[in-house]
Each structure stands twice: as structure tokens, then as C-alpha cells.
Amino acid sequence: MRVCFYIDGFNLYHKIAELPDKTAPDKSLRWLDLRCLVEKLRFRANEEIMAIYYFSAFANWRPSESKQRHEAYVKALLSREVRVILGNFKEKSAKCSKCSYSWRKHEEKESDVNLALQVVQDAYEDKYDCAYIVSADSDMIPAIRMVKAKFPQKEICVIFPPNSGGTKNIKQVVDSSKKITLQQISSCLFPPVLCDETGILITRRPKEWR
Numbered sequence: 645m646r647v648c649f650y651i652d653g654f655n656l657y658h659k660i661a662e663l664p665d666k667t668a669p670d671k672s673l674r675w676l677d678l679r680c681l682v683e684k685l686r687f688r689a690n691e692e693i694m695a696i697y698y699f700s701a702f703a704n705w706r707p708s709e710s711k712q713r714h715e716a717y718v719k720a721l722l723s724r725e726v727r728v729i730l731g732n733f734k735e736k737s738a739k740c741s742k743c744s745y746s747w748r749k750h751e752e753k754e755s756d757v758n759l760a761l762q763v764v765q766d767a768y769e770d771k772y773d774c775a776y777i778v779s780a781d782s783d784m785i786p787a788i789r790m791v792k793a794k795f796p797q798k799e800i801c802v803i804f805p806p807n808s809g810g811t812k813n814i815k816q817v818v819d820s821s822k823k824i825t826l827q828q829i830s831s832c833l834f835p836p837v838l839c840d841e842t843g844i845l846i847t848r849r850p851k852e853w854r
Contacts, residue, residue, distance in 0.1 A: 645690055645691045645692065645773045645774060646691075646692055646771070646772050646773045647686065647693055647694065647773065647774045647775070647776060648693075648697070648766055648772040648774075648775050649682045649685075649693065649695070649696045649697065649778060650697045650759050650762060650763055650775060650777050650778065651678060651696070651699065651778040651779075652699055652755060652756065652759055652779035652781055653698050653700030653755065654700055654701075654755060655778075655781055655805055655808075656676075656778060656779075656805045656824075659780075659805035659807045659808050660673050660674055660805070660806065660829065662807045663806055663807055663826055671853045671854070672833060672853055672854060673829050673830065673833070674853050675717070675720070675833050675834050675849045675850075675853050676829060676832060676833060677720075677833060677834045678696060678698060678724065678832075679693075679696060679724040680831075681824070681828060681829065681832040682696055682776070684831075684832065685776065685778075685803055685822070685824065685828070687801065687820065691774070694771055694772055695772075696725070696726045696727065697726075697759070698718075698721055698726050698728050698729070699729050699730075699756075699759045700714070700718075700728070700730060700731070701730050701731040701754060701755060702714055702715070712850070713850040713852065713853065716848065716850055717850075719838075720834050720838055723838055723840070723847075729758050729762065731754025731757075731758055756779075756781055759779070759784070760783070760784055760786070760787035761787070763777065763784075763787050763788070763791060764787050764791060767791045767794065772798065773797075773798060774800070775800050775801070776802075777800065777803065777818075778802075778824075779802070779805070780804045780808040780814075782813050784814065785814060785817055788800050788802075788817050788818060799819045800818045800819055801819060802818045802821045803821070803822055803823070803824060804821065804823040804824065805824055806826055808823070834849065835849075836848065836849045
């Protein structure tokens, strides 16, 4: 059975950032080896992982240290043959309904669209028998419905990030669902220093994530 994993990077990251609790999160859990994790999330032993996609975006408007941590993480993922697809943040206006104070804020809008498009494209190109979507975002529902309508023989499984309640609407349109556990995450962390086969440094875990 051919399977592909589609991971909503920000959705997963923010839920991990809340673990084990919101007052004292364990930041080392953010240094997560996604290939190791998805191998634990498969339903069947005979499943062959064809591709792992990670959808996210660099917050270029934030302090450089934040982007550098994200870049270090992307390098770690690439070393494990995870396919990284990056979107962009978009600036928009916001206004307080009570005092009319206005400000500019940034929202990451492209990752969910990129993920949905990839799931549909890979279905049409027959790249999987089962698609695992790691997200609790209900915006995935239209893409899931399209795949199930056009390719009813293909399975869609949604995997909810830890510390999320899941979405009932998504559960109604997929074949199966499960939730990532804290134990699965803590057992799938990258080593503090990553080197290639020749010993050349690839990247290091950010010091803020120790």
C-alpha cells in the first residue's frame, strides 16, 4: 500500500508548543523528526511511504532569530528527505470593534491551500493509495471531498496534532482518524547536531529549543 503524508507545519508546531502544558512548554519537542514520526503513525505494517510533505512559511517580518530557528529546522527535515513546500505570510489590516484602534498584522494563508492542492494533484497522478493529512484545519474538507468523489477507492486518514480536540466535520468525510501522542513526539526528536555521512555539519538544534 502506497501512502503519502501531508503535514500542516504551523498547525503541528503551535500544538507542540503548548505541550506538556501552556505554562512551561518543553521547547525541545519542536525539534521533531517527521520521518521518524510518520513511521509510527502508519496504520498497517505493509505501507510504503512514497512522500512526506511539510507545508509552512518563513516569518520574514519577525526577528531574525525566529527565522533562523525555522531555517535550521527545515535543513534538518531536508536531510531526512522530507519535501518542504513554503508559502508566504500576508499583511492585513485589523481593527478593534470597541475602540476603533487599527493595526497591521500578518497571517499565514498559503500553507493550507498548498496542502490541499498537493493532496488533490497526487490523487490525480495516482501517487498514493492512502493519504495521511496531519492537521486539525477544517479548510481541508473540500479537498478531501473532491478526492473521495473522484477516487472512492483511495483512503484518506486525518491525524490530529497533540493537544487538539480534533474536528468532528473532518472525521465525517475521512475513512479514519487518530491523534498524535506526546510519547510519539518525545521518541522522535532529532539529535542536537546533524551531520551528513562524511561528518560535515548539516545543522544544529537552536539553543532556544534545548
